[in-house]
Amino acid sequence: MGKGRLEAFSDGVIAIIITIMVLELKVPHGSDLASLVPLLPVFLSYVLSFVYVGIYWNNHHHMLQAAHKVSGSVLWANLHLLFWLSLFPFATAWMGENHFTALPTAMYGVVLLMAAIAYWLLQQRIIAVEGHDSLLARATGSDFKGRLSPLFYIAGIALAFVQPWLSCALYVLVALVWLVPDRRIESRIERK
Amino acid sequence: MGKGRLEAFSDGVIAIIITIMVLELKVPHGSDLASLVPLLPVFLSYVLSFVYVGIYWNNHHHMLQAAHKVSGSVLWANLHLLFWLSLFPFATAWMGENHFTALPTAMYGVVLLMAAIAYWLLQQRIIAVEGHDSLLARATGSDFKGRLSPLFYIAGIALAFVQPWLSCALYVLVALVWLVPDRRIESRIERK
Amino acid sequence: MGKGRLEAFSDGVIAIIITIMVLELKVPHGSDLASLVPLLPVFLSYVLSFVYVGIYWNNHHHMLQAAHKVSGSVLWANLHLLFWLSLFPFATAWMGENHFTALPTAMYGVVLLMAAIAYWLLQQRIIAVEGHDSLLARATGSDFKGRLSPLFYIAGIALAFVQPWLSCALYVLVALVWLVPDRRIESRIERK
Amino acid sequence: MGKGRLEAFSDGVIAIIITIMVLELKVPHGSDLASLVPLLPVFLSYVLSFVYVGIYWNNHHHMLQAAHKVSGSVLWANLHLLFWLSLFPFATAWMGENHFTALPTAMYGVVLLMAAIAYWLLQQRIIAVEGHDSLLARATGSDFKGRLSPLFYIAGIALAFVQPWLSCALYVLVALVWLVPDRRIESRIERK
Numbered sequence: 092m093g094k095g096r097l098e099a100f101s102d103g104v105i106a107i108i109i110t111i112m113v114l115e116l117k118v119p120h121g122s123d124l125a126s127l128v129p130l131l132p133v134f135l136s137y138v139l140s141f142v143y144v145g146i147y148w149n150n151h152h153h154m155l156q157a158a159h160k161v162s163g164s165v166l167w168a169n170l171h172l173l174f175w176l177s178l179f180p181f182a183t184a185w186m187g188e189n190h191f192t193a194l195p196t197a198m199y200g201v202v203l204l205m206a207a208i209a210y211w212l213l214q215q216r217i218i219a220v221e222g223h224d225s226l227l228a229r230a231t232g233s234d235f236k237g238r239l240s241p242l243f244y245i246a247g248i249a250l251a252f253v254q255p256w257l258s259c260a261l262y263v264l265v266a267l268v269w270l271v272p273d274r275r276i277e278s279r280i281e282r283k
Numbered sequence: 284m285g286k287g288r289l290e291a292f293s294d295g296v297i298a299i300i301i302t303i304m305v306l307e308l309k310v311p312h313g314s315d316l317a318s319l320v321p322l323l324p325v326f327l328s329y330v331l332s333f334v335y336v337g338i339y340w341n342n343h344h345h346m347l348q349a350a351h352k353v354s355g356s357v358l359w360a361n362l363h364l365l366f367w368l369s370l371f372p373f374a375t376a377w378m379g380e381n382h383f384t385a386l387p388t389a390m391y392g393v394v395l396l397m398a399a400i401a402y403w404l405l406q407q408r409i410i411a412v413e414g415h416d417s418l419l420a421r422a423t424g425s426d427f428k429g430r431l432s433p434l435f436y437i438a439g440i441a442l443a444f445v446q447p448w449l450s451c452a453l454y455v456l457v458a459l460v461w462l463v464p465d466r467r468i469e470s471r472i473e474r475k
Numbered sequence: 476m477g478k479g480r481l482e483a484f485s486d487g488v489i490a491i492i493i494t495i496m497v498l499e500l501k502v503p504h505g506s507d508l509a510s511l512v513p514l515l516p517v518f519l520s521y522v523l524s525f526v527y528v529g530i531y532w533n534n535h536h537h538m539l540q541a542a543h544k545v546s547g548s549v550l551w552a553n554l555h556l557l558f559w560l561s562l563f564p565f566a567t568a569w570m571g572e573n574h575f576t577a578l579p580t581a582m583y584g585v586v587l588l589m590a591a592i593a594y595w596l597l598q599q600r601i602i603a604v605e606g607h608d609s610l611l612a613r614a615t616g617s618d619f620k621g622r623l624s625p626l627f628y629i630a631g632i633a634l635a636f637v638q639p640w641l642s643c644a645l646y647v648l649v650a651l652v653w654l655v656p657d658r659r660i661e662s663r664i665e666r667k
Numbered sequence: 668m669g670k671g672r673l674e675a676f677s678d679g680v681i682a683i684i685i686t687i688m689v690l691e692l693k694v695p696h697g698s699d700l701a702s703l704v705p706l707l708p709v710f711l712s713y714v715l716s717f718v719y720v721g722i723y724w725n726n727h728h729h730m731l732q733a734a735h736k737v738s739g740s741v742l743w744a745n746l747h748l749l750f751w752l753s754l755f756p757f758a759t760a761w762m763g764e765n766h767f768t769a770l771p772t773a774m775y776g777v778v779l780l781m782a783a784i785a786y787w788l789l790q791q792r793i794i795a796v797e798g799h800d801s802l803l804a805r806a807t808g809s810d811f812k813g814r815l816s817p818l819f820y821i822a823g824i825a826l827a828f829v830q831p832w833l834s835c836a837l838y839v840l841v842a843l844v845w846l847v848p849d850r851r852i853e854s855r856i857e858r859k
Contacts, residue, residue, distance in 0.1 A: 096290060096344055098672055103298030103487075106679030111306065113753045114687065122765035141753070145746040152672055152742070166344070167462070170337040177305045177333070189314035270743070288482055288536055295490030295679075303498065358536070359654070362529040369497045369525070381506035480674060480728055487682030495690065550728070551846070554721040561689045561717070573698035 094161045097169060101151060104173045108180060109144045112137055115184035136187035136199075139262060140179050146269045147176060147206065157227040158217045168216040172209040178202045196258045197251035203262065204244040211237060240265050286353045289361060293343060296365045300372060301336045304329055307376035328379035328391075331454060332371050338461045339368060339398065349419040350409045360408040364401040370394045388450045389443035395454065396436040403429060432457050478545045481553060485535060488557045492564060493528045496521055499568035520571035520583075523646060524563050530653045531560060531590065541611040542601045552600040556593040562586045580642045581635035587646065588628040595621060624649050670737045673745060677727060680749045684756060685720045688713055691760035712763035712775075715838060716755050722845045723752060723782065733803040734793045744792040748785040754778045772834045773827035779838065780820040787813060816841050 116133055119126035151172075158165075182202040186195040214237075218228045243265045247258040308325055311318035343364075350357075374394040378387040406429075410420045435457045439450040500517055503510035535556075542549075566586040570579040598621075602612045627649045631642040692709055695702035727748075734741075758778040762771040790813075794804045819841045823834035 096294060099291060099675060100294045100298055100340060102672060102676045103295055103679050104302055106676055107299055107302040107683055109749075110680055110683040110687065110753055111302065113757060114306075114690075115310070116757045118691070118757060118760040118764060120764075122761070122768040122771050124770060127770075138750075141746075141750055145743070148676060149739075149742055149746075163341075166341055167337070170333075170341075173301075174330075174333055177302055178308075181305060181308045181310060184310040185314070188310055188312075192314040194316060194319075195314050288486060291483060292486045292490055292532060295487050296494055299491055299494040303494065306498075307502070355533075358533055359529070362525075362533075365493075366522075366525055369494055373497060373500045373502060376502040377506070380502055380504075384506040386508060386511075387506050480678060483675060484678045484682055484724060487679055488686055491683055491686040495686065498690075499694070547725070550725055551721070554717075554725075557685075558714075558717055561686055565689060565692045565694060568694040569698070572694055572696075576698040578700060578703075579698050 094155055094158055097161050097166060098155055101169060101173065102148075105144060105148045105151070105176065108176055109141060109148075112140055112144075112180045112183055115180065115187065132190045133184065133187035136183045136191075139259075139266065140183040142266050142270070143203065144176065144179060146266065147172075147210065150210070150269075154214060154217065154227065157225070158221060160220060162216070162220050165213070165216045165220060168209070168213040172206065172213050175202060175206040175209050179206075191255045191259060193252050193255055196255040197248045200244050200248035200251060200258060200262065203265075204241055204248065207237075207241050207244060236268060240269070286347055286350055289353050289358060290347055293347075293361060293365065294340075297336060297340045297343070297368065300368055301333060301340075304332055304336075304372045304375055307372065307379070324382045325376065325379035328375045328383075331451075331458065332375040334458050334462070335395065336368065336371060338458065339364075339402065342402070342461075346406060346409065346419065349417070350413060352412060354408070354412050357405070357408045357412060360401070360405040364398065364405050367394060367398040367401050371398075383447045383451060385444050385447055388447040389440045392436050392440035392443060392450060392454065395457075396433055396440065399429075399433050399436060428460060432461070478539055478542055481545050481550060482539055485539075485553060485557065486532075489528060489532045489535070489560065492560055493525060493532075496524055496528075496564045496567055499564065499571070516574045517568065517571035520567045520575075523643075523650065524567040526650050526654070527587065528560065528563060530650065531556075531594065534594070534653075538598060538601065538611065541609070542605060544604060546600070546604050549597070549600045549604060552593070552597040556590065556597050559586060559590040559593045563590075575639045575643060577636050577639055580639040581632045584628050584632035584635060584642060584646065587649075588625055588632065591621075591625050591628060620652060624653070670731055670734055673737050673742060674731055677731075677745060677749065678724075681720060681724045681727070681752065684752055685717060685724075688716055688720075688756045688759055691756065691763065708766045709760065709763035712759045712767075715835075715842065716759040718842050718846070719779065720752065720755060722842065723748075723786065726786070726845075730790060730793065730803065733801070734797060736796060738792070738796050741789070741792045741796060744785070744789040748782065748789050751778060751782040751785045755782075767831045767835060769828050769831055772831040773824045776820050776824035776827060776834060776838065779841075780817055780824065783813075783817050783820060812844060816845070 116130060116137060119130065161169075179202060182195075182199045186199045189195045214227070218225065221227055243261050247261040250261065251258040308322060308329060311322065353361075371394060374387075374391045378391045381387045406419070410417065413419055435453050439453040442453065443450040500514060500521060503514065545553075563586060566579075566583045570583045573579045598611070602609065605611055627645050631645040634645065635642040692706060692713060695706065737745075755778060758771075758775045762775045765771045790803070794801065797803055819837050823837040826837065827834040
């Protein structure tokens with residue numbers, strides 16, 4: 092089974108997710124600077140989520156480049172990842188419109204955490220198809236960032252009930268770490 | 284006539300359908316747990332519909348892999364399927380926002396039933412082009428799941444006026460049965 | 476210049492147009508049959524527009540299959556067509572929500588007319604690139620349906636101010652005529 | 668790393684942006700001509716933005732045709748461009764609904780300016796990968812339009828606080844200049 096349609100479908104869903112998030116930036120009725128101020132937290136959470144969805148698209152792109160064929164379970168592991176990504180617009184808007192209060196900020200972390208787990212599951216399914224000796228298996232062997240991120244998300248979820256801004260700082264930090272694309276796979280492809 | 288654009292267009296429409304359903308998860312104004320509670324039935328119906336649309340994409344993917352060319356009538360049978368799939372967001376939101384009352388739950392079953400019939404019609408049109416001796420014709424010869432599902436949907440529609448939760452149980456059951464991808468086609472491709 | 480991305484982009488835009496029209500089917504607050512009744516005209520106009528957008532996608536598909544390369548002016552003629560198609564959701568919802576009153580029904584005809592003109596312009600631009608001796612030029616030489624449709628749309632626009640239901644009958648009639656895919660191009664490709 | 672998925676993802680995002688802008692054309696409740704009048708500025712700003720997004724898609728198409736491979740930094744420069752394009756629907760609706768008052772008109776110019784800068788950055792990243800001797804580097808060597816446009820946007824932003832209609836005139840002027848597709852790259856490809 093080819094991976095072309097899996098990539099195309101994922102691209103479509105991720106493109107829609109990243110774009111409809113902007114619909115939560117409701118056009119204000121006034122036309123002065125004061126009417127823009129309440130939008131600032133919504134805008135900031137939009138930027139953060141845009142970067143996160145961008146990171147997922149980027150890494151998804153890299154991961155599937157290392158894959159050669161997909162099985163039925165890969166298709167479903169991929170849909171599972173897309174499900175959690177599809178909750179980004181909701182989680183982003185809820186956090187932004189409530190100005191980063193405790194529960195919405197924790198919930199945002201839960202969505203980040205579940206997406207990370209779904210991504211890891213997808214990776215495991217692909218490795219199961221490709222073989223444990225495959226490019227992807229070796230490239231992610233010492234998956235430092237992948238293993239650390241969930242810990243940061245869990246810390247962020249817990250901290251949200253103490254000081255939500257600390258959670259946001261953690262979410263931003265993880266995003267910055269991931270902004271560097273997954274060079275492990277890229278470099279292994281080149282070396283080969 | 285190639286099937287590439289048919290796949291790409293279907294992927295696009297299905298990707299949008301699966302994603303805009305999440306827009307019905309309206310962001311609540313409060314930021315406490317109580318403000319999330321009324322969203323729970325909407326969320327559950329979203330999960331169910333996400334799985335159903337995922338199943339359709341999955342099976343559509345498999346069916347078109349077994350096809351080699353498409354005719355004008357295949358294009359229209361495909362658009363007919365996409366039409367019923369496009370009613371999923373409406374049916375999902377109506378059922379969820381009314382907390383699974385009788386008529387919306389029955390209507391959800393009607394959309395499921397019409398989509399199943401449209402899928403079967405599309406399959407027949409493709410077999411008509413491919414020939415009754417083709418891979419797809421043989422793979423779907425004893426289409427057990429495909430023949431049983433409509434009966435369950437009809438039962439679900441009827442039961443909605445007695446006990447809607449039984450309808451939902453039936454819809455969930457059919458979804459679980461279909462979660463297993465269509466191995467018939469896959470295995471025949473491999474055997475060939 | 477290849478035509479691949481032109482097709483992909485058009486598929487994307489048309490897929491979104493055909494899908495977001497369904498968002499105008501606002502989920503009713505009640506859950507009885509009476510709350511569905513006011514949606515009926517919106518639903519009927521949705522079905523009509525779904526068929527029209529489907530026809531455009533179908534014919535666009537056929538036309539580009541007969542094309543081999545695209546120029547800058549083809550790209551813009553294509554965007555011009557997509558612009559008028561993008562007004563379908565608005566025109567559809569306005570006509571449906573006002574229960575087919577005069578002005579919205581006439582406006583729907585205007586959008587149909589402009590889309591038909593834009594399609595014809597795109598066809599001329601492609602023929603200009605392909606040559607007047609090309610497959611497409613010969614296939615559309617006696618473009619009976621293409622020449623007649625605008626006359627029906629104009630009649631529909633005028634009749635809307637007398638009896639809007641007659642306009643709708645005309646719009647439905649033209650849609651039915653076009654439902655038959657453009658066999659001219661298909662048959663010529665086969666004959667070749 | 669191939670450029671196929673980068674093109675497909677960009678096409679998806681741009682297709683969605685260009686289409687969801689039309690959702691800001693809220694369907695009026697009345698059905699007479701008077702109820703359409705308040706939509707006119709929203710419609711005009713929609714037309715302008717449709718043309719701008721069309722220009723970006725067109726030039727993006729041309730630029731990537733001259734590219735052969737993409738690096739991680741190209742992926743992020745591309746996402747950065749898509750981010751600013753994603754703000755078009757918001758900026759368009761805010762300007763249109765406020766009938767081209769000062770701040771929204773200036774803000775529209777800011778989004779145009781940032782998108783232009785993001786496009787230039789993406790071009791630089793691609794040239795860095797392709798080499799300064801590449802087709803793209805030579806084709807954009809005397810990038811007259813690309814260098815002039817930001818100056819016009821800045822002038823438009825400043826003028827918005829004096830006379831917003833002058834800003835709009837500038838924005839329209841730049842759009843008209845860009846409507847001519849980027850023949851530099853096209854002609855160089857042909858000459859080669």
